[in-house]
Amino acid sequence: MTQHPGNPAGLSDPHELDLFEFARSGRQAAGVVRVSQLPRMLNEVPAEAPDRDTAFTWQAEGATQPELQDDGTEGPQPYLRMAIHGAAWLECQRCMTPYSQAFNVDATYRIVSTEAEAEEFPLDEDEVEVIVGSRQFDLIDLIEEELLLSLPLVPKHEVCPKVHESLVSGVAGTEGKGDEADEGDEPKRPNPFAALDSLKRGEPGDKKH
Secondary structure, eight states, X not given: OOOOTTSOBTOSOTTSBOHHHHHHTTOEEEEEEEGGGOHHHHXXXXXXXXXXXXXXXXXXXXXXXXXXXXXXXXXXXXXXXXXXXXXXXXXOTTTOSEEEEEEEEEEEEEEESSHHHHHHSOTTOSSOEEEEOOTTBOHHHXXXXXXXXXXXXXXXXXSOSSOOGGGOSXXXXXXXXXXXXXXXXXXOOOOHHHHHHHHHHTOTTSSOO
């Protein structure tokens, strides 16, 4: 997507989105956000990075699915799905030099009206996250939150160009670190896009209760 960050497709202002209307209308939007627009994410980028202001593309889609409400009637439950793709420079904790970390976020959210309602939602839902919606929802803040949650626990190169002198202690270089190569990588999640697609088709058994 090549939309300007100030004018994403389908949205007048991604910082003040009527999330309930977005979902109810089944709307779609896409845009680009730069790291300079995400202050908490920018804090993770080392000062010596070749490019501190990289860009992420994002796509969002709203949907509703008929579900049983607290009063016993069936009503439309709003959902949001979000995809974020891009890369940012982080500092490798093994050799202390910058490296480019790819981010590929695919997430589906169940939109609720209050924090109390969000807290009642079962914590073992691994395909659908819960967010509190509003008439002035900050979609960019949600994007930043997802990127921060996707940060590796231990940022590092797959193969370091060199080992920082503070880590050289007479042990044979980086041998024996092969088992750690996958540590800190983004955990593989089930595809929430498929889950939402099945919700929209009304297939039974695709959603936990």
